[in-house]
Amino acid sequence: MTVSAEQREQVVASAIREISHIATLPEITLKIIDLVEDPSSTAQDLHQIISNDPALCSRILKVVNSSFYGLPGQIASINRAIVMLGLNAVKNIAIAASLAKLFRGGDLTPSFSAKDLWTHSNATAAACKLICSELGLGLGDEAYLAGLIHDIGVMVEMQYDRNKLIEAVEACNPDAQGVPTTGMLDAEDRVFGANHTDFGTALCDKWKFPATFAVVTKFHHTPSEAPSESRTIVSIVHVADRIAAEIAGGFRLDMPDLTIDKAAIETLGLTDAKLDNVREKLTEAIESLDTSL
Numbered sequence: 001m002t003v004s005a006e007q008r009e010q011v012v013a014s015a016i017r018e019i020s021h022i023a024t025l026p027e028i029t030l031k032i033i034d035l036v037e038d039p040s041s042t043a044q045d046l047h048q049i050i051s052n053d054p055a056l057c058s059r060i061l062k063v064v065n066s067s068f069y070g071l072p073g074q075i076a077s078i079n080r081a082i083v084m085l086g087l088n089a090v091k092n093i094a095i096a097a098s099l100a101k102l103f104r105g106g107d108l109t110p111s112f113s114a115k116d117l118w119t120h121s122n123a124t125a126a127a128c129k130l131i132c133s134e135l136g137l138g139l140g141d142e143a144y145l146a147g148l149i150h151d152i153g154v155m156v157e158m159q160y161d162r163n164k165l166i167e168a169v170e171a172c173n174p175d176a177q178g179v180p181t182t183g184m185l186d187a188e189d190r191v192f193g194a195n196h197t198d199f200g201t202a203l204c205d206k207w208k209f210p211a212t213f214a215v216v217t218k219f220h221h222t223p224s225e226a227p228s229e230s231r232t233i234v235s236i237v238h239v240a241d242r243i244a245a246e247i248a249g250g251f252r253l254d255m256p257d258l259t260i261d262k263a264a265i266e267t268l269g270l271t272d273a274k275l276d277n278v279r280e281k282l283t284e285a286i287e288s289l290d291t292s293l
Contacts, residue, residue: 127240153200
């Protein structure tokens with residue numbers, strides 16, 4: 001079935017309206033995003049917001065003391081965590097804590113659970129950060145969040161119509177390891193009239209995320225089609241998505257083939273040696289990732 005652009009837009013708009021009461025970021029997270037986007041904000045401003053949420057404080061301290069960040073000693077204060085990590089990294093942890101709540105929902109089918117998708121999203125985020133580090137790109141925090149939300153459109157589908165998502169998942173004919181025979185994007189288009197890249201883009205717009213994140217959710221499967229000014233970060237997420245599926249398992253219904261797009265490799269200037277370094281470091285990092293819901 002060929003879906004017109006107008007039909008696709010109508011389906012996506014309907015879904016976003018329908019789930020607007022569910023897929024909302026907590027007020028404190030929105031405040032943190034606004035604050036960090038304001039160039040005049042300080043670490044003390046961020047501390048004042050976060051200190052009003054004990055659960056978020058605990059989450060940030062847990063993450064900052066994980067081996068993934070490799071910081072010396074145990075950090076016991078939010079102020080020190082903000083100084084050590086920086087405002088952007090703390091913002092990402094706050095968003096991650098909020099997003100985790102959207103990924104509760106149990107097993108949908110034997111081949112799909114929201115928890116598997118969350119595990120994959122975290123692994124992709126970690127791989128994005130590692131790729132940036134390997135290439136010396138100053139995009140680590142931005143790329144981490146982009147990796148975390150790249151498949152958020154699947155959760156829009158789950159909140160909007162679980163039965164249709166089940167139909168789309170089953171149409172992929174996944175084997176016992178969750179590897180699909182056919183890709184999920186075509187199945188979603190047939191069942192929903194749109195796919196998770198469309199739904200994810202619309203949710204990023206609704207949440208007023210920076211435009212880069214909407215572009216990442218839209219083009220992470222087709223990085224060469226992304227606008228030139230965003231192609232680097234889209235390519236990072238594309239590569240990370242496939243490496244995470246290869247190493248960490250979890251959700252990969254939208255990737256019957258884990259071959260990395262050559263254009264993405266060329267955009268980033270990634271060599272085989274650098275890719276192997278990222279794979280090795282991701283294998284180690286996965287053990288310390290906090291994917292609890």
